[in-house]
Amino acid sequence: MSSEEKQFHCEGCGVKLQSESPDHLGYAPPSAFEREYILCKRCYRIRHYGEIASISQNPDEYLKKLGEIANTDSLVVQVIDLFDFSGSWIPGIHRHIGKNPLLILANKTDLFPKLTKWGRVREWIYALAKDLGMKPLDVVLTSAVKGTKMEEAIAAIEHHRRGKDVYIVGTTNAGKSTFINRLIRDLEGSFEDVITTSPYPGTTLDMIRIPLDDGKSLIDTPGIVRSDRLSEWMTPEELKVVVPADTVKPRGYQLQDQQTIFLGGMIRIDYVKGERQSFVCYTSNPLYIHRTKSENADRIAGEQRGKLLVPPADPSRLPAWVKHDIHLNGQEKQDIVISGLGWISTGSEKATIRVWAPKGVQVTTRKAII
Incomplete structure (x- = not known):
């Protein structure tokens, strides 16, 4: 039976794996299928060599996958890039997730000056979400990179999911996969990332299901592409200049x-x-x-x-x-x-x-x- 028939998927980005065409998406050498955790060639090179490769993305296909959530009974967690709130909000998210409740994780607090008044920021997020047609169950301010407020984020997810699956959604580069890796490391005491991350949009290519202890799953979804963001027009090297990596100095x-x-x-x-x-x-x-x-x-x-x-x-x-x-x-x-x-x-x-x-x-x- 071939690797395609077995429906193997990359542990890092979720893409369907194949071993026939090295230049096509999802390629992994035949020897890789003998490992417990299989990575596609692209994820392997991102992790081990820091290579960043642009890929052709289909925004409509990603929105279609997002729309499948409406047919589930789940908790939806939207990861927002707090430094780019308007650009990292998923337009029409209320239509895509149906009647499922929404928890907002406002990520990248580490980029903000130390004197930021976080209580005011939290109220501001609630007001903006309401204007955008959503009433979130809760808003948690966090930094996945620094691990800030991770215990609070984990507690909020566990409290609100009530034994259900959890879908992590967001636009490209909002920090979904970084958050999930940090969550897994904190819960399991691991030091190795499960999900592949990179500064280039579109790293996660398909749904990635991570089993939870009660038989349910945490699901990382492909980032929704928003072409109205300036960062989407930048090359990988230019993103290092455009996207903040440290606390911003006004x-x-x-x-x-x-x-x-x-x-x-x-x-x-x-x-x-x-x-x-x-x-x-x-x-x-x-x-x-x-x-x-x-x-x-x-x-x-x-x-x-x-x-x-x-x-x-x-x-x-x-x-x-x-x-x-x-x-x-x-x-x-x-x-x-x-x-x-x-x-x-x-x-x-x-x-x-x-x-x-x-x-x-x-x-x-x-x-x-x-």
Whole structure:
């Protein structure tokens, strides 16, 4: 009987395994099928050599798999990238999970400054979830990478699942697989990851079922792709600059109108009109930020994108810039959010801002989170 007939799946990413075509997805050499834990060639090279390979993804197929949850009686845990809440929320999740209850794990708290008021952040998440059509059972703030609040997360899952299966869902790179690995290590005292993780979107390719002691399962699902995030357009090397890996150090600029800041060569922000006020950038620490007079911005963009202003190294890979005119209300501090990159916290003065971003990338405003 061949490996395909036995329906073997990769322990790391869930993809169906095959031993006939080394250049196709799911390949594992025949000798690998003799092992207790089988990894596909791609997962093996990610784990042992740190290789990151882009793959062709089918967002509709992943949504179809997500929609299967509606036919189950389960607890659904949505892992949110707290640093990119709007970009890591699954649109229409209430339709995909049916009547199953939802628990929110707000991941990546380690990226936030130490003075963050977490009680306020938690209330903010509840309010946003309500606006998006969901009333979660609970919200747990955690960091899967650092292991922060893991006991609280485990307790919440066990309390709310009530003997049911648990589906872990989220968008690509929200931290689902990292969370599951940390959960397994904490429960079993293991030091080895079960699920393959990498900084590149789309590492988990199919459902991965992990048995629980009571006969039920914890199921890791493929990350839902959102092309309206800037990070989805980056190469693996560029993601190391764009996606924060450490606690973000806010960078503040006192801007007057007719000044411009560039976030690498990805985003241009023009302060069109308003009183002098602060603009604090919450983005990855390695990301280069350049300030200039707006009268020089066109020239600098034309000459320096892909050179001084990086990433991207090749601006032609991104969709053309489109403008987003934003009017600050002057009543409270607001955040200008660029999905998949971070946000800029403004002062509380009335102002007109023009953001230039690749077409299709989500640019929004919200009440300041910090």
